[in-house]
Amino acid sequence: MDRNLKKGLILMASLGAGLVCSLALKKDEERLAPTRRQIDVNGQEDAYNLTCTPDQRNDQLVSDLKRYGTKQGVIDVADCQPPKKLSHIEQAGANMLSAFQERRALKKNAFNLGDDIRTTQLTLTNVTDQPEEVTLWGQGDNPVLERIPIQATIITGVHPQDVAFNPVNGLAYVANQLSDSVSILSDIGKLVATITLEDTYPGVVSPVALAIHDNPASPDFGKVYVAGSVSDTVSVINANNVQTATIPLDAQRPVALAFNRVNNKLYVACLVSRKVLVMDGHTHQVVESLESPEPPIGLAVSPDNGDVFVTYSGSTSLGIYNKSHSRIATTEGLPDSASHLVFDANAGCLWVASSSSATLVSIDVTTYQIRSETEAGNNILAMAFNPENEKLSLTDGASLKTLQADGSFSEDLALEAVNALAFDSSGAVLTTSQELGSATVSSGKPPVVIDADYAEKNRHFRHAPAVIEQVRFIMDMHQRVPTLTATEKTISGKEKAFTFSLEKYRSTRHFQNIITVPMKGFKLDGHSFWQFHLQPGQTATILVSYRQLDSYALIPKETG
Numbered sequence: 137m138d139r140n141l142k143k144g145l146i147l148m149a150s151l152g153a154g155l156v157c158s159l160a161l162k163k164d165e166e167r168l169a170p171t172r173r174q175i176d177v178n179g180q181e182d183a184y185n186l187t188c189t190p191d192q193r194n195d196q197l198v199s200d201l202k203r204y205g206t207k208q209g210v211i212d213v214a215d216c217q218p219p220k221k222l223s224h225i226e227q228a229g230a231n232m233l234s235a236f237q238e239r240r241a242l243k244k245n246a247f248n249l250g251d252d253i254r255t256t257q258l259t260l261t262n263v264t265d266q267p268e269e270v271t272l273w274g275q276g277d278n279p280v281l282e283r284i285p286i287q288a289t290i291i292t293g294v295h296p297q298d299v300a301f302n303p304v305n306g307l308a309y310v311a312n313q314l315s316d317s318v319s320i321l322s323d324i325g326k327l328v329a330t331i332t333l334e335d336t337y338p339g340v341v342s343p344v345a346l347a348i349h350d351n352p353a354s355p356d357f358g359k360v361y362v363a364g365s366v367s368d369t370v371s372v373i374n375a376n377n378v379q380t381a382t383i384p385l386d387a388q389r390p391v392a393l394a395f396n397r398v399n400n401k402l403y404v405a406c407l408v409s410r411k412v413l414v415m416d417g418h419t420h421q422v423v424e425s426l427e428s429p430e431p432p433i434g435l436a437v438s439p440d441n442g443d444v445f446v447t448y449s450g451s452t453s454l455g456i457y458n459k460s461h462s463r464i465a466t467t468e469g470l471p472d473s474a475s476h477l478v479f480d481a482n483a484g485c486l487w488v489a490s491s492s493s494a495t496l497v498s499i500d501v502t503t504y505q506i507r508s509e510t511e512a513g514n515n516i517l518a519m520a521f522n523p524e525n526e527k528l529s530l531t532d533g534a535s536l537k538t539l540q541a542d543g544s545f546s547e548d549l550a551l552e553a554v555n556a557l558a559f560d561s562s563g564a565v566l567t568t569s570q571e572l573g574s575a576t577v578s579s580g581k582p583p584v585v586i587d588a589d590y591a592e593k594n595r596h597f598r599h600a601p602a603v604i605e606q607v608r609f610i611m612d613m614h615q616r617v618p619t620l621t622a623t624e625k626t627i628s629g630k631e632k633a634f635t636f637s638l639e640k641y642r643s644t645r646h647f648q649n650i651i652t653v654p655m656k657g658f659k660l661d662g663h664s665f666w667q668f669h670l671q672p673g674q675t676a677t678i679l680v681s682y683r684q685l686d687s688y689a690l691i692p693k694e695t696g
Contacts, residue, residue, distance in 0.1 A: 274665030288325020304358030325577035342366035347393035394435035398442030405432035436477035524563025598662030
């Protein structure tokens with residue numbers, strides 16, 4: 137064959153083969169053409185992350201698994217592209233790692249209230265002398281936790297004449313004239329003790345007046361002084377309710393006492409001897425005598441400067457002495473034989489009244505002049521200053537009245553044959569009735585006292601429900617809380633109750649006064665509630681550990 141013809145045939149065959157291959161490649165490229173291309177963050181086409189139809193992807197995946205041995209989701213190489221370069225696979229791995237780190241950072245920055253176990257504490261005390269049922273949480277009313285007044289009447293001695301509150305031990309003292317004794321009462325109206333001043337025959341001492349050593353800076357703080365109007369003595373009882381001394385007086389018929397915290401002196405008004413004795417509050421020695429032409433019947437002392445105010449039987453005058461016992465003023469125009477004197481530091485006045493008059497008089501403690509006169513309606517048998525509302529209260533024997541700022545009186549409490557009146561530091565009313573031989577404690581405290589922030593905590597759980605991890609009761613005495621009933625209530629109103637016998641869960645390692653209740657998983661949501669009983673005078677501390685329901689932030693925090 138001609139050499140040139142041979143070259144021509146080879147060339148034509150090569151061109152034909154090239155044309156066939158070119159057409160085949162073009163056809164295959166059209167078959168595998170991507171349906172969508174992705175653009176990276178820089179606006180450039182991503183040569184690796186190309187998508188294709190499901191059928192194309194499955195075909196390519198089979199091929200890629202044979203070539204690379206990879207699994208879908210680890211490095212997804214089935215993107216309908218020509219054989220991958222190593223750099224493409226590395227880029228795909230980097231993209232996956234970046235997405236994972238971004239998701240982890242978002243979760244880390246999420247606001248999750250359920251991460252930590254929180255604890256809240258409640259302390260409850262039954263201040264009555266009977267068991268009380270307590271309802272905690274929930275939305276229903278709970279009378280024992282609300283301010284429903286309680287009233288307790290105690291039989292004391294015969295013919296009680298005076299009552300006083302001791303801030304040191306929180307007890308009330310009642311002087312029983314014809315029993316020669318002092319009854320000591322708790323703030324829940326329970327008789328704590330009775331101290332007999334003389335056991336020969338009734339009336340030989342005849343205690344009629346009380347005074348409390350109320351100087352906190354003195355080691356004698358809390359001493360109780362009792363005036364014996366027949367024995368002409370002053371008896372001393374310490375804060376532990378032990379009679380420590382009986383001091384004979386060189387004067388007759390002591391009828392009123394007042395303690396001066398400014399100079400630590402006790403003043404004793406002796407009616408028949410017409411003098412006011414001044415006694416050292418610590419040594420109990422009489423150090424001075426304030427002579428008077430008239431028989432003293434009423435006493436009061438200013439806690440601010442130590443001025444001493446004295447009223448007299450059968451007189452309308454008021455004598456004023458300074459703390460050094462010099463007479464500095466005399467005021468006229470009081471009700472006859474005024475025996476009720478109450479100092480009011482807030483108003484800067486001394487209130488004066490007589491049991492035979494309905495007129496209440498205020499004396500300015502700076503000018504010693506009469507500031508006002510107010511008619512109380514009936515004769516004023518007793519009066520006292522209430523530290524809780526910082527107002528003057530008085531009684532006509534049948535009701536308790538409180539003096540308002542406009543000069544009117546509000547009737548707050550019905551009483552029976554009351555002849556003496558006092559208040560404790562919480563505002564509880566302490567009264568005696570000489571006709572009935574009894575004393576009454578009327579308190580504005582609820583039967584069960586609970587932490588002041590309990591209502592706020594309950595509202596919190598209503599708006600931010602929680603799930604209990606642990607509940608622990610810590611008791612202060614051997615009486616137990618026998619059972620606890622936990623009631624879970626759904627939004628539809630359906631209730632499901634669970635009763636726990638708490639005796640079963642006492643801890644022997646803690647002297648059996650700590651009870652751990654298995655309430656894990658119960659809800660605090662404003663619908664569920666607990667019920668149990670507290671014994672008289674019992675205190676229970678409840679520790680509740682809980683997890684707040686989870687709440688995640690849907691919007692990530694701003695950066696930069």
